[in-house]
Amino acid sequence: MSPRCKKIACIGAGYVGGPTMAMVALKCPDIEVVVVDINEVRIKAWNSEELPIYEPGLDDVVKAARGRNLFFSSDVKRHVGEADIVFVSVNTPTKTRGVGAGKAADLAYWEGAARMIASVSKTSKIVVEKSTVPVKTAEAIEKVLRRNCSDPAVQFEILSNPEFLAEGTAIEDLERPDRVLIGGKETPSGRSAVEVLKSVYEHWVPAERILTANLWSAELSKLTANAFLAQRISSINSISALCEATGADVGQVAHSIGTDSRIGGKFLNASVGFGGSCFQKDILNLVYICETLGLKQVADYWASVVSINDYQKQRFVERVIEAMFNTISGKKITVLGFAFKKDTGDTRETPALDVCQGLLQDNARLYIYDPKVTENQIHADLATPKFEWDHPGSRTPSRKQDSIKVLQDPYEAAQDSHALCVLTEWDEFKKYDYERIYDSMMKPAFVFDGRNILDHERLRKIGFIVYALGKPL
Numbered sequence: 193m194s195p196r197c198k199k200i201a202c203i204g205a206g207y208v209g210g211p212t213m214a215m216v217a218l219k220c221p222d223i224e225v226v227v228v229d230i231n232e233v234r235i236k237a238w239n240s241e242e243l244p245i246y247e248p249g250l251d252d253v254v255k256a257a258r259g260r261n262l263f264f265s266s267d268v269k270r271h272v273g274e275a276d277i278v279f280v281s282v283n284t285p286t287k288t289r290g291v292g293a294g295k296a297a298d299l300a301y302w303e304g305a306a307r308m309i310a311s312v313s314k315t316s317k318i319v320v321e322k323s324t325v326p327v328k329t330a331e332a333i334e335k336v337l338r339r340n341c342s343d344p345a346v347q348f349e350i351l352s353n354p355e356f357l358a359e360g361t362a363i364e365d366l367e368r369p370d371r372v373l374i375g376g377k378e379t380p381s382g383r384s385a386v387e388v389l390k391s392v393y394e395h396w397v398p399a400e401r402i403l404t405a406n407l408w409s410a411e412l413s414k415l416t417a418n419a420f421l422a423q424r425i426s427s428i429n430s431i432s433a434l435c436e437a438t439g440a441d442v443g444q445v446a447h448s449i450g451t452d453s454r455i456g457g458k459f460l461n462a463s464v465g466f467g468g469s470c471f472q473k474d475i476l477n478l479v480y481i482c483e484t485l486g487l488k489q490v491a492d493y494w495a496s497v498v499s500i501n502d503y504q505k506q507r508f509v510e511r512v513i514e515a516m517f518n519t520i521s522g523k524k525i526t527v528l529g530f531a532f533k534k535d536t537g538d539t540r541e542t543p544a545l546d547v548c549q550g551l552l553q554d555n556a557r558l559y560i561y562d563p564k565v566t567e568n569q570i571h572a573d574l575a576t577p578k579f580e581w582d583h584p585g586s587r588t589p590s591r592k593q594d595s596i597k598v599l600q601d602p603y604e605a606a607q608d609s610h611a612l613c614v615l616t617e618w619d620e621f622k623k624y625d626y627e628r629i630y631d632s633m634m635k636p637a638f639v640f641d642g643r644n645i646l647d648h649e650r651l652r653k654i655g656f657i658v659y660a661l662g663k664p665l
């Protein structure tokens with residue numbers, strides 16, 4: 193094993209692999225960093241002026257290091273073969289078929305990557321789990337690596353180094369992480385591999401922020417962190433329903449409890465529901481692990497975080513319909529925001545999709561505006577029915593497509609509409625000329641603020657009927 197790292201390869205040029213490795217390359221000019229992917233279109237985009245993902249600050253980091261010591265390549269085998277450290281940052285989606293379908297993580301991409309690493313390795317390597325994986329994955333991966341490498345002199349040391357970045361703030365999170373977690377085996381070679389990876393992060397992360405743990409703790413910490421974060425959102429969202437039923441204000445409740453330093457004020461924004469590629473997937477994975485270990489109560493506890501999230505999205509749709517005199521059939525509804533959160537163009541598991549599907553189910557006509565999500569992406573997402581309470585066959589995808597328009601201008605999207613639904617917390621939504629929007633809308637004009645970001649008092653003064661989450665009417 194090389195005591196110092198000269199070359200890093202990262203398998204997977206996605207939302208994690210791309211930004212993470214760009215930051216490593218920026219901060220470690222002495223290390224060659226190559227991000228590889230089987231998706232040639234993605235690699236081409238990473239090498240172009242238009243990066244494949246939108247992330248504030250990412251362009252500058254990539255431009256500073258690309259061509260110097262940061263490279264993007266589809267020559268996967270060559271670069272993996274030459275690397276001292278191989279990060280594996282491939283997708284680990286929820287299984288859609290077979291044993292554990294709908295809950296367990298699909299490790300097919302991971303296993304494929306491990307088999308490839310074994311087959312091309314002529315030198316020993318540190319293999320780093322960057323993807324989020326079930327606890328004990330390292331054990332399985334180690335077997336795949338060892339049994340598929342023909343050279344007995346080649347050693348593999350597996351580390352778990354889960355990624356905690358959030359989309360929209362990835363660059364900030366990578367530059368100043370709360371912590372970097374490295375899990376390794378408690379053997380001399382395991383400890384020395386941990387030191388090698390630590391030395392990479394020490395280029396810019398203060399030593400006290402680099403935590404080490406055993407492999408299983410590190411793997412489980414990642415699933416636990418996401419479960420705790422999502423649980424906070426479901427907790428405050430469940431309280432938002434109670435607020436609506438009692439006249440309490442969820443913003444005031446969140447503020448009051450958040451000032452208790454044991455609770456803390458972050459991640460207490462009531463919303464139409466959490467989205468993103470990971471929270472639901474990782475909780476379902478945790479639930480599956482607990483179920484297979486016979487821990488039913490633990491599984492049920494965490495499963496309820498996802499149920500409350502589904503309930504919150506469903507509740508939002510029902511509230512819209514009820515408020516608009518129990519019918520939205522043929523009514524034009526303007527959807528502001530389709531991304532799963534602000535400052536990203538990512539729509540994976542976005543709550544907007546479920547809400548839009550629900551509104552379409554009741555025959556609404558949707559005019560959608562999002563500053564970063566492309567028209568094609570929105571149409572593609574909406575063409576795939578996935579809503580839990582969707583009744584297959586009741587509307588064909590082509591009829592749905594007729595009811596959906598994606599606009600490039602929010603004022604145009606609002607023209608002649610009966611209601612505005614705010615589904616993503618984009619800052620620009622706060623700055624619109626709502627007098628102008630009100631004048632152009634049908635009356636009564638409704639606002640359903642699924643993110644509680646607008647000035648509700650002002651909107652009411654203009655004439656809007658405003659429904660905010662967890663707030664009195």
Ligand code: NAD
Binds near residue numbers: 205229305
């Ligand atoms: P992604 O789908 O954006 O990227 C994964 C990439 O891996 C794809 O481009 C795919 O083509 C590539 N790939 C798959 N198999 C391959 C192989 N055998 N060889 C080469 N390339 C291969 O996924 P992502 O959002 O970057 O997430 C990656 C992992 O990181 C997941 O496990 C996820 O749970 C975890 N994670 C994601 C985030 C996030 O914000 N998106 C944050 C923390 C952790």
Ligand code: UGA
Binds near residue numbers: 460463469
């Ligand atoms: C989340 C975690 O925050 C990261 O630490 C983790 O690395 C990542 O998942 C992952 O493993 O993929 P991300 O999903 O990118 O990051 O974004 P978040 O900021 O966590 O937001 C997730 C969802 O929760 C969004 O839909 C957001 O709008 C929603 N949210 C967030 C709320 O509804 N209320 C809040 O108070 C905070």
